[in-house]
Amino acid sequence: MARKTPKTTRSRPQRQKDGAPPVVEDPKLPRMGEGEPKPLRGRAAVMPSEPKKDTGTQNRMAAFKRGAGSGDARMPKEGYPDQEPPKPPRRSKSDAPKKKDGYVRLRVLVHDDELSVVGAKFVEGPLAQTETVHPGRAYEVMLGSRRVATGVVPDAGQWRSFPDPTGRAGLGGHHITELPSYEIAVRIPAEDLSMSALPKAQITLYQWRGAAPTELVAGRSMRSQLPGRTNVIATLKGIRLNQLPKQAQAELRQALG
Amino acid sequence: MPDSVTQILASGPPGLKKNIAVLGDGFAAGDQTIYNNKVKELLLDGVFGHDYFYEDAQAFNIFRVNLISNDSGVSQRVYDEHGTPADGSDDTIVSTTLKDTALGYIFSGSWAHCWLESGANTGTLVQNALNTWVPDYDLVLIILNEPGFGGCGGGGFQIVTLGSDWTVMAHEFGHGTGGLADEYCQPGTYTGPEPGAVNLTKNSNRATLKWKQFVNPATPVPTGVNATPGTGICTGFNQGPPPAGWSNDQDAGLFEGASYRDSGIYRPVVNCRMRGNAPPYCPVCYTELKTLMHPVSGHSFLNCYAGDFNGDGKDDLLVHNGNSIMLFRSNGSQLDLVFSAVERIPGSWQFQPGDRFYVGDFNNDGKDEVVVYNSTNWVMEYLGLLADDGNNGLKLIARYDDAMPGWQFQLNDQFYVADFDGDGRKDLYVFNGNNWRIPYLGMLRSSGTGFSVVQRYDANMPGWQMTAGDRHVVGDFSGEGREDLWVFNGSDWVYPYLGMLRSNGTSLSMARRYDNKLPGWQMRPGDRHFVGDFDGDGKADLYVFNGDDWSIAYLGMFRSLGNGLCLVERYDGNAPGWQMRRHDRHWVGDINGDGRRDLFVYNHQDWGTQYLGTMRSNGTGLTASWSADWVGEWNLGAVDKFEVCNYEGVAGQRDLFVHNQDWFGMIRALPSLSLQKIYYRWIHNYRYGRNW
Numbered sequence: 001m002a003r004k005t006p007k008t009t010r011s012r013p014q015r016q017k018d019g020a021p022p023v024v025e026d027p028k029l030p031r032m033g034e035g036e037p038k039p040l041r042g043r044a045a046v047m048p049s050e051p052k053k054d055t056g057t058q059n060r061m062a063a064f065k066r067g068a069g070s071g072d073a074r075m076p077k078e079g080y081p082d083q084e085p086p087k088p089p090r091r092s093k094s095d096a097p098k099k100k101d102g103y104v105r106l107r108v109l110v111h112d113d114e115l116s117v118v119g120a121k122f123v124e125g126p127l128a129q130t131e132t133v134h135p136g137r138a139y140e141v142m143l144g145s146r147r148v149a150t151g152v153v154p155d156a157g158q159w160r161s162f163p164d165p166t167g168r169a170g171l172g173g174h175h176i177t178e179l180p181s182y183e184i185a186v187r188i189p190a191e192d193l194s195m196s197a198l199p200k201a202q203i204t205l206y207q208w209r210g211a212a213p214t215e216l217v218a219g220r221s222m223r224s225q226l227p228g229r230t231n232v233i234a235t236l237k238g239i240r241l242n243q244l245p246k247q248a249q250a251e252l253r254q255a256l257g
Numbered sequence: 258m259p260d261s262v263t264q265i266l267a268s269g270p271p272g273l274k275k276n277i278a279v280l281g282d283g284f285a286a287g288d289q290t291i292y293n294n295k296v297k298e299l300l301l302d303g304v305f306g307h308d309y310f311y312e313d314a315q316a317f318n319i320f321r322v323n324l325i326s327n328d329s330g331v332s333q334r335v336y337d338e339h340g341t342p343a344d345g346s347d348d349t350i351v352s353t354t355l356k357d358t359a360l361g362y363i364f365s366g367s368w369a370h371c372w373l374e375s376g377a378n379t380g381t382l383v384q385n386a387l388n389t390w391v392p393d394y395d396l397v398l399i400i401l402n403e404p405g406f407g408g409c410g411g412g413g414f415q416i417v418t419l420g421s422d423w424t425v426m427a428h429e430f431g432h433g434t435g436g437l438a439d440e441y442c443q444p445g446t447y448t449g450p451e452p453g454a455v456n457l458t459k460n461s462n463r464a465t466l467k468w469k470q471f472v473n474p475a476t477p478v479p480t481g482v483n484a485t486p487g488t489g490i491c492t493g494f495n496q497g498p499p500p501a502g503w504s505n506d507q508d509a510g511l512f513e514g515a516s517y518r519d520s521g522i523y524r525p526v527v528n529c530r531m532r533g534n535a536p537p538y539c540p541v542c543y544t545e546l547k548t549l550m551h552p553v554s555g556h557s558f559l560n561c562y563a564g565d566f567n568g569d570g571k572d573d574l575l576v577h578n579g580n581s582i583m584l585f586r587s588n589g590s591q592l593d594l595v596f597s598a599v600e601r602i603p604g605s606w607q608f609q610p611g612d613r614f615y616v617g618d619f620n621n622d623g624k625d626e627v628v629v630y631n632s633t634n635w636v637m638e639y640l641g642l643l644a645d646d647g648n649n650g651l652k653l654i655a656r657y658d659d660a661m662p663g664w665q666f667q668l669n670d671q672f673y674v675a676d677f678d679g680d681g682r683k684d685l686y687v688f689n690g691n692n693w694r695i696p697y698l699g700m701l702r703s704s705g706t707g708f709s710v711v712q713r714y715d716a717n718m719p720g721w722q723m724t725a726g727d728r729h730v731v732g733d734f735s736g737e738g739r740e741d742l743w744v745f746n747g748s749d750w751v752y753p754y755l756g757m758l759r760s761n762g763t764s765l766s767m768a769r770r771y772d773n774k775l776p777g778w779q780m781r782p783g784d785r786h787f788v789g790d791f792d793g794d795g796k797a798d799l800y801v802f803n804g805d806d807w808s809i810a811y812l813g814m815f816r817s818l819g820n821g822l823c824l825v826e827r828y829d830g831n832a833p834g835w836q837m838r839r840h841d842r843h844w845v846g847d848i849n850g851d852g853r854r855d856l857f858v859y860n861h862q863d864w865g866t867q868y869l870g871t872m873r874s875n876g877t878g879l880t881a882s883w884s885a886d887w888v889g890e891w892n893l894g895a896v897d898k899f900e901v902c903n904y905e906g907v908a909g910q911r912d913l914f915v916h917n918q919d920w921f922g923m924i925r926a927l928p929s930l931s932l933q934k935i936y937y938r939w940i941h942n943y944r945y946g947r948n949w
Binding site for chain 2: 001014015016017018020021022023024025026027028029030031032033037039040043044045046047048049050051052053054056058059060061062064065066074075079080082083084085086087102103105119121123125126127128130132134135136137152154155156157158159160161162163164165168169170171172173174175176177179182183185187207208209210211213
């Protein structure tokens with residue numbers, strides 16, 4: 001276990017010591033038994049020895065009736081219903097329409113050393129951005145000199161048949177078919193991707209032959225940070241909407257809304 | 258019947274989790290039950306019911322898409338393999354029988370053709386289905402309504418038949434989730450560069466081996482050498498006899514043969530899931546999956562609770578993370594996962610970040626149950642009772658929504674576990690001083706299967722006017738076998754007050770109220786109370802600590818007389834072996850198992866380093882000892898939390914679970930403190946080595 005806490009250098013007793021006198025925390029305060037106890041500041045009442053019964057009615061629980069119900073919860077035959085989530089707050093008319101929180105999922109085709117966008121979807125909700133890269137394939141999305149998205153691609157580019165369960169000779173492992181092209185999913189925070197940003201977006205797919213998972217510095221390109229051999233598998237320099245297949249154009253327009 | 262989607266594992270928003278889409282092909286409307294059952298069998302009970310994926314289920318969402326095919330069963334193709342089933346290049350098609358199915362897959366049963374293949378429109382149909390139902394998918398499982406064996410995987414996809422079993426799918430998920438390489442062997446010598454996959458290497462040097470941290474120094478390296486390259490064998494342990502207790506899937510070494518070669522390349526164990534499918538992942542593959550998925554799972558050790566959930570006398574561990582819980586069983590010296598539940602448990606209780614847990618034996622069966630309360634994440638408050646499901650897990654046996662007869666739940670309800678009627682079943686005291694015009698205190702008696710309010714106090718208890726600042730502790734000060742209620746208020750009156758309220762099982766009576774002073778002790782607002790029978794006479798006594806209100810810190814030991822207290826010892830500034838300071842924090846335990854309740858004490862704020870100590874009672878005084886800065890490998894820190902427990906199953910209560918975001922430790926007091934076990938990020942007992 002690594003050291004979690006830096007050692008303090010403040011001028012105070014550093015170590016417990018047998019036989020040392022009591023540590024005075026605040027010399028302005030008395031010791032127990034010194035002088036008469038003072039009443040607590042801002043408090044005037046003493047607790048009555050026989051408190052009066054409450055007779056109010058506002059903001060009270062319903063009256064308690066002893067034996068009114070066992071409270072023994074017999075489970076309904078059909079089980080308990082789902083717990084009820086709170087309703088989302090109503091949006092008032094004065095609320096300005098906001099760009100929805102979410103991200104864009106691009107379907108990117110890898111063919112030889114080229115990447116092309118073949119589909120896009122807007123997905124609502126938060127996106128976890130990984131800053132840890134593991135040896136293997138990974139992509140990054142740069143906007144200018146700023147890295148806005150990263151992801152690992154653990155498995156791509158081949159089909160594997162399951163091993164034959166009957167143990168026929170030669171069929172014990174996978175039969176592997178290397179694919180000339182395959183798709184990867186690239187996720188980009190919606191706030192970073194706009195129609196105007198598309199031509200500036202650069203997507204790169206890497207093969208990194210590192211030895212161990214590596215933490216990246218946010219924003220900087222992966223290649224400049226990864227020790228060991230980093231090969232570029234394919235790159236897409238700029239997403240040009242009018243050069244995409246019609247279906248992808250429509251999906252990307254809708255995703256960027 | 259229209260197509261539809263059902264989320265069968267709900268761990269969190271899709272952008273924060275790995276999303277598995279399951280599609281079916283060749284399932285007509287009348288086949289949907291078969292399909293649903295197969296999804297459950299393969300994924301929920303199979304892949305996610307075992308080892309790694311069971312542990313990290315919280316990293317995944319699973320969406321089951323029900324696609325209705327017009328025909329039942331899938332298209333068929335027959336190949337003439339010309340006697341060479343491993344070579345598809347010479348195969349010819351004998352026949353193709355097409356069916357009208359949702360995705361158009363064609364089953365061939367030919368290994369060299371991946372057992373199945375796409376139809377003319379399959380790619381588009383699959384993509385359309387995914388776009389419609391699971392737009393953000395990471396992994397895709399497609400099940401064909403075909404009884405024969407077959408399966409084809411790659412690129413995060415798996416297409417399988419009804420004849421497939423979950424172990425091969427778990428192997429494939431190893432590719433799709435962790436980028437793990439195959440460890441199959443075929444004739445041939447590897448001559449390429451060092452492979453990128455974590456579970457392959459061409460390096461046979463122990464000092465620089467990728468997975469050296471998992472190889473016992475006593476294990477020879479290499480461990481398995483292929484003396485007959487070209488035969489296609491995967492070597493076993495053949496460099497001497499394997500030691501007693503050797504595990505072929507959990508003990509790491511260096512075994513020749515992997516990645517479709519039988520020499521020149523090595524794998525970590527004899528038979529990992531990436532070779533044999535059925536065994537669990539080896540330490541190398543397991544650790545890679547855990548490392549990759551740990552941030553996705555959202556697991557931490559921040560919310561930990563101790564309890565003996567199987568009644569073996571050893572306290573186990575319950576870990577709560579957002580919408581999941583996990584139970585780890587203690588064997589006396591280590592913990593092992595026995596139960597993992599995401600989103601809900603049978604009953605049902607849906608876990609949320611705001612769940613508060615209270616552990617106790619509420620049905621007197623010798624096993625601890627769990628009361629869970631949530632007043633923040635739902636439209637109303639919920640209280641549930643979770644009990645042993647008979648299979649190492651928990652299930653909900655009672656739930657109260659918003660209220661129970663006699664008690665209306667509110668945001669700031671505070672619960673105290675105590676057997677107030679002495680029937681051996683823990684009950685609950687509940688107090689609310691904030692959310693009503695007047696404070697309330699309720700006594701919720703457990704029947705073992707639920708709770709009922711046997712008494713409620715509105716505004717007042719006998720001899721005590723309740724206010725918002727009341728603080729409570731519980732303990733049987735009368736020695737009658739019923740746990741009583743102690744209440745202190747140091748903030749709302751002109752003087753502090755301490756009340757001792759005796760329980761008769763259905764109500765409370767004031768045994769003694771102290772106004773302003775205890776015997777030999779001037780009460781102040783900063784008094785902190787800890788109940789424990791420190792003299793072993795069967796009556797719960799009281800420790801009182803004050804580090805705030807005087808120039809020095811004070812600790813008092815007050816013996817219970819059954820209806821009052823007497824001071825047996827007061828420490829001014831120092832206790833024997835411990836210099837008391839303002840921010841000392843205490844927990845009650847029984848460190849030497851003598852039946853006298855002692856104290857654990859911790860201070861991370863007032864000294865140049867952190868101190869964790871024990872203060873052992875002899876009935877009339879304390880003797881302390883401590884560890885500074887480190888307890889074994891555990892570096893004490895401000896973020897550490899402690900749970901007093903008895904994970905060893907010995908007399909008393911001398912153990913501590915210590916935990917923070919990433920670390921979990923098991924400390925025992927002998928009475929000197931020693932660390933027995935330490936875990937980083939996840940609890941796993943490696944046969945050798947560890948994950949940091």
